[in-house]
Amino acid sequence: MSAPPTTRLDVTAQEAATICAAVRSADLSLLSPMHRIAGPEHVAGLIVLLSDPAVSDPIYDLPRPFTPDVIAGWISDARNKQTRGEAILAVTVDDQESVAGYSYFTIWPERSAAELAGAQRADAQGQGRGKMGAARSFGWIFEHLGVRLIGLTAARDNARSARVIEAAGFIARGERQSVRADGSTRLSLYWELTRDQWRNASQAMT
Numbered sequence: 001m002s003a004p005p006t007t008r009l010d011v012t013a014q015e016a017a018t019i020c021a022a023v024r025s026a027d028l029s030l031l032s033p034m035h036r037i038a039g040p041e042h043v044a045g046l047i048v049l050l051s052d053p054a055v056s057d058p059i060y061d062l063p064r065p066f067t068p069d070v071i072a073g074w075i076s077d078a079r080n081k082q083t084r085g086e087a088i089l090a091v092t093v094d095d096q097e098s099v100a101g102y103s104y105f106t107i108w109p110e111r112s113a114a115e116l117a118g119a120q121r122a123d124a125q126g127q128g129r130g131k132m133g134a135a136r137s138f139g140w141i142f143e144h145l146g147v148r149l150i151g152l153t154a155a156r157d158n159a160r161s162a163r164v165i166e167a168a169g170f171i172a173r174g175e176r177q178s179v180r181a182d183g184s185t186r187l188s189l190y191w192e193l194t195r196d197q198w199r200n201a202s203q204a205m206t
């Protein structure tokens with residue numbers, strides 16, 4: 001179960017409403033031409049993707065088991081949440097339109113905050129795509145969805161995720177308990193990044 005960032009920003013009702021509207025009409029083509037909003041047509045592909053432990057084991061907030069009913073329910077729940085401005089479940093597809101990865105954006109409009117979880121197929125891991133794709137997603141959350149704070153967690157032994165997160169400029173904020181869908185807990189590393197920090201770092205690089 002996703003939890004909002006520890007830091008709490010002051011957010012006006014107008015800012016929250018603007019974020020809700022941006023989430024409802026989110027344009028995934030700004031992320032890549034291979035991104036799609038997850039729909040019933042992706043159930044089978046998501047099951048294949050997530051059934052690989054190299055993909056799903058590090059992720060605490062996936063619904064389990066990976067059966068057609070559970071995954072179809074996850075997709076339809078995310079669609080309902082998107083209409084409320086609270087989530088976007090996206091898949092990436094390969095050139096055969098097979099599911100090659102997923103991203104789950106959780107948004108708390110009233111806190112101007114977001115979290116991102118995701119994975120790509122094992123044969124695409126470790127080739128530098130994660131770092132690039134994650135950086136693009138963080139920029140999209142800040143600039144397209146209009147959110148001002150992102151909080152991220154990763155399992156303590158997930159070195160690749162930590163590299164991806166810290167390369168994007170996130171600041172380590174210690175550890176937090178993550179709660180899995182079945183109620184069990186996992187101790188996670190925790191990071192935060194604000195939109196101002198992101199913009200300053202992006203400007204420094206240009």
Ligand SMILES: CC(C)(COP(=O)(O)OP(=O)(O)OC[C@H]1O[C@@H](n2cnc3c(N)ncnc32)[C@H](O)[C@@H]1OP(=O)(O)O)[C@@H](O)C(=O)NCCC(=O)NCCS
Binds near residue numbers: 120
């Ligand atoms: C996490 C994930 C999205 C990262 O994407 P990726 O394409 O594999 O990552 P990259 O190839 O961009 O590598 C990221 C960094 O980790 C480093 N890295 C790669 N394999 C590593 C390993 N086994 N141990 C330590 N670092 C490793 C890379 O060198 C790179 O760092 P650098 O550019 O500073 O050298 C992807 O591995 C994945 O889907 N993993 C399974 C699910 C998961 O862990 N999701 C995140 C949950 S928080």
